[in-house]
Amino acid sequence: MHSKWIFNQIKSLKIRKKINLLDFASGNGRNSIPLSKKNILVTAIDKDQEKLNNYKNLNNINTICFDLETNKEWPLVREYYDVIIVVNYLFRPKIKKLITLLKKDGFLFYETFSVGNEKYRSPKNPNFLLKDKELLYIFGEELIPLSFYDGQIEGKNIAIKQRGSFKKGVFEKTPCY
Numbered sequence: 055m056h057s058k059w060i061f062n063q064i065k066s067l068k069i070r071k072k073i074n075l076l077d078f079a080s081g082n083g084r085n086s087i088p089l090s091k092k093n094i095l096v097t098a099i100d101k102d103q104e105k106l107n108n109y110k111n112l113n114n115i116n117t118i119c120f121d122l123e124t125n126k127e128w129p130l131v132r133e134y135y136d137v138i139i140v141v142n143y144l145f146r147p148k149i150k151k152l153i154t155l156l157k158k159d160g161f162l163f164y165e166t167f168s169v170g171n172e173k174y175r176s177p178k179n180p181n182f183l184l185k186d187k188e189l190l191y192i193f194g195e196e197l198i199p200l201s202f203y204d205g206q207i208e209g210k211n212i213a214i215k216q217r218g219s220f221k222k223g224v225f226e227k228t229p230c231y
């Protein structure tokens with residue numbers, strides 16, 4: 055089942071033309087596959103070729119098998135994506151590089167587990183749990199925050215997550231007199 059939150063964010067964009075979307079650490083394609091049927095050109099990147107095999111031959115999806123956590127340059131085009139989604143993945147050392155991949159006026163929708171989740175289930179490792187307001191601290195200076203949530207999310211199992219949506223644009227400057 056896809057992430058309902060991600061799909062609601064994308065629906066709110068009221069897309070009328072074809073867009074380029076990056077599904078970062080796309081896993082078995084539960085988001086990429088249905089998105090590719092919505093007039094969206096999806097780039098799906100993950101280190102697990104077996105998972106990518108499920109959807110590597112589908113129309114509108116370009117799958118890339120790549121380890122995103124080494125020193126190697128990501129095989130992704132800068133300032134190319136209208137939308138980037140990240141669901142249930144966190145690797146702090148390179149996280150800010152996502153900003154360079156977004157087009158001007160592009161959107162980043164990020165959803166992953168946060169501190170508090172460890173009381174209920176995996177992930178429990180602090181490396182995979184966002185700290186208080188961390189998505190805002192990471193992206194909020196260079197991108198415009200549009201929405202932010204931290205807490206329990208809907209679903210049959212309890213999960214604690216942060217959800218942040220951001221836009222790459224120009225901050226309105228308040229004139230000083």
Ligand SMILES: C[S@@+](CC[C@H](N)C(=O)[O-])C[C@H]1O[C@@H](n2cnc3c(N)ncnc32)[C@H](O)[C@@H]1O
Pocket residue numbers: 078079080081082083084085099100101102105120121122123124140141142143
């Ligand atoms: C919990 S899954 C989430 C997958 C997908 N985003 C989703 O929501 O269904 C995390 C994914 O991150 C991928 N991953 C973990 N480490 C990675 C790395 N170093 N490089 C690329 N992908 C990685 C895994 O292969 C896995 O598919």
